[in-house]
Amino acid sequence: MSAVTVNDAATDARIPLRGHLRHTGALIRRNLLWIRKDPESMADALLMPVIFTLLFVFVFGGSIGQALGGGQDRYVQYVIPGMIAMMSMTLSQGVGTGFSQDFNSGVMDRFRSLPIGRGSVLFAKISVELLRMLFATAVLMIVAVAVGFEITNWPGLFATVALSTAFASSIMWVFLTLGVILKNAQSVQAMGFLVLFPLQFGSSIFAPTTSMPGWLQAFTDYNPLSTLADAARGLMVGGPVAHDLWVTLGWSVAITAVMAPVAIHKFRTKN
């Protein structure tokens, strides 16, 4: 027995739900303060949807639109739903780079030496990144309408946002793991690029897969970004939805089931 006196709260090891909410809230506030102090950190969420939309619609729009049996207008309807999927993937990297920075600056050690659940740190980060993602999606839709996208199905749009958010939150566990095990934010970004780039372009996001060689089609058919883009297209402009929707949800659940425990384990045991 030690003679050091401690207060009553200290003898109870369990953190009540209200405590978890308070801690997560304080950490969300911290991440929001970062954005307020450094508005440039929102540049990717603001500019990426603008640049990518303009680039793809005006550079590839004409010729791919023609192949689709229309013109640039036809391509706008094709590419925008897929862009929502792409945007959420790209932005989910922020979870990994942010975590890596926190580890390297020593802030994470401060958090880990405090009597808070370690999940609070994870959930706060994920929440703020999801907010950034919704912001980017809103920007994307404004640009989309400006270049001629017609929103005919509002519930379909919201369902698309919900689906891509669900998928992105599963991918975030992958980036969280990278953020914990890799040395610095640059490595996380480089590794993220290596993972994301083939997934994004080896998919049906930017062009129909029918003209691709067979071996590539085999890849794109199983690529969750293809099914997410196809589901989004079905929800927003019409067409078959069910199959792609279930495959995408299946991927989300599978990735979360595998990667969330890995991320949490790596986070807990990191020295």
Add this chain to the structure above:
Amino acid sequence: MTRIDTQTSGAAVTVRGLVKHYGETKALDGVDLEVREGTVMGVLGPNGAGKTTLVRILSTLLQADSGQATVAGYDVVRQPRQLRRVIGLTGQYASVDEKLSGWENLYMIGRLLDLPRKEARARADGLLERFSLTEAAKRPAATYSGGMRRRLDLAASMIGRPAVLFLDEPTTGLDPRTRNEVWDEVKRMVGDGVTVLLTTQYMEEAEQLASELTVVDRGQVIAGGAIEALKAKVGGRALRIRPADPTQLRPLAGTLDELGITGLATTTVDSDRGDVLVPILSDEQLTAVVGAVTARGITLSSITTELPSLDEVFLSLTGHRASAPQDAMPAEDLQEAAV
């Protein structure tokens, strides 16, 4: 030597046989130590001695391979949550958020420590005031000077009114004046009754702040006990004497040699600095030195007393230098010099 009496009551920190390996490297190789409640324990050692590893294990950031440790009665492995509630941590790592202001940092930590909003606000204000940071309260911590950063780190570790405070090299990299400021703050915290475990590379820092000392080297405790006893063991202080006339340097050294004082090492003449360094063990010897020099009629421009450096402490305790495992001199020679 380190006490290993488990029954001692009033121990705020107890460490038994702590071992931690990183691959082949033994960061900690069976460390025992005990910090009594309300005292300051200095853990002195060179870079790579295992000091930071020890603090990280005690603050639950790292798991030991074997051995036991308790802080304020809580086991580091079995009761990490309770333990985290009663400790404060300041170090080279465990830092504040640089993008947030001083106030925002303290408020956030207050909330994470379950203080109600109003109390968290009051505590942030109060601590900023106490650590003389009120004027900088709204500025991002990234804009703070080195000393302000350390003060903010200290303030952050005090929010939860910890029973035990870990300070990992609190003044490394600070200039002497800023170092003094941080020391004054630490002394005030100790005055409030906090138990402190402090790691340092400086004998002077240990002497300023700690009442007891544990000397570590290559993951092992090589000496421990009350600071006065250790100082006597390693030869107390050294006098740095500078003659007004540089040509008097040799005669001065000759006089001191004749006096026959032997401490840690023999008299060293530093002709570049133009002074002589002579180790002494007592105030009587200091008086004798001054008397002999006066009798010779050598005019002095300065006499300063210096504490033995970490290197000298190591030399006398272990027979090898603190930082270099491969000794420049044969070990026998070093041991002779250390006697």
